[in-house]
Amino acid sequence: MKILKPTLLALTCALLLAFTNQLTQGTIAANQRHYEERLLREMVNGAELVQSDGGYNVFRNGTQIGIIRKITSTRGYNGEIDLLIALTLPPFTLDSLTGDREVISVRVIRHEETPGIGDKIEPDVSDWIHQFAGKSAQNTNWTLSPGGDIDAISGATITSRAVISAIAEALAE
């Protein structure tokens, strides 16, 4: 039984991992929540947030000016991409007077894209994610440039498309 010893070793490893996961998952989830809350405050520049069904409602001086949705894209290059998207609630807008629903800001909260290439969707790594501010379904051609108004990350077209289509869908909702 050549296979017995490696199997036992594998089983030990699996048990060790399961045990550690059990031990750490509560704190890790809490850490993730804190991190998200900090991002949320950053995204709406200090406006008040009230938890709602699908995310948060954003208030300024008592009036609701926008919403935040947590969205998961399954179309990334590797695994899921979790996004927080803050949108204006018409008729409130950022700078235009069209009354369309606009993007306030977007943040990637969890992803497993390729380090050094796909991770440019993180605001800490590049400014790419900031290009969406102020864009609406109406004022923007949501296809990649040239031809459209959205820049993709070079070398990470699949990652870019996953994020872009998630935002476009949130706007269309």
Add this chain to the structure above:
Amino acid sequence: MTAISLAKDGLWKNNPALVQLLGLCPLLATSNSFATSLGLGLTTLVVLTLSNFTISLVRGLLDDETRLPVQILVIATFVTLADLSLQYWFFDMHQRIGLFVALIVTNCTLLGRAEAFASKNPVISSAFDGLMMGTGFLLVLLLMGTIREVAGNGTLFTNLHLLTGTPDMSIRIADSGFLLLALPPGAFLTLGCLIALKNVVDGALR
């Protein structure tokens, strides 16, 4: 193998980053600041020591056909444990280096040491070999992180507080830097210069 020769091997003569040129992916990618270098270097050091220890411990149970898969299994287990621990204690740091922590599995230094050393040597010297190789890797990583952060951005110790839990410790040395050094090509340039420097020192000693 005496402890002194193991230490000499890991830190200088057979340094994983400067001589064996293994584990370059994380070395080049995370060495753009001191804090990320320290984070990834320490994680690699711990994982390498533990995996060497464990692989040496079970080396009698394995034959030629099952040795490699089990070695990778052990390494992957410790990397996952390290990943979970980082998320548990240093969540903000994990946000910066998390993607590269998973890549430690593919760091050839680990499988290289497992195969070349730990699978043939007793437990204590294997763990010590891992410790020394890991330290050698960490020191090169730190040196590169320091050079690239100071010369590339004009700062030092940015984000270090994410690891230490103390107030912000970043120091601004210059208003701006030679940005190329902080970007990916700078990693290759810095590493190349360090390897050349080591060869010059070796030549002078000989």
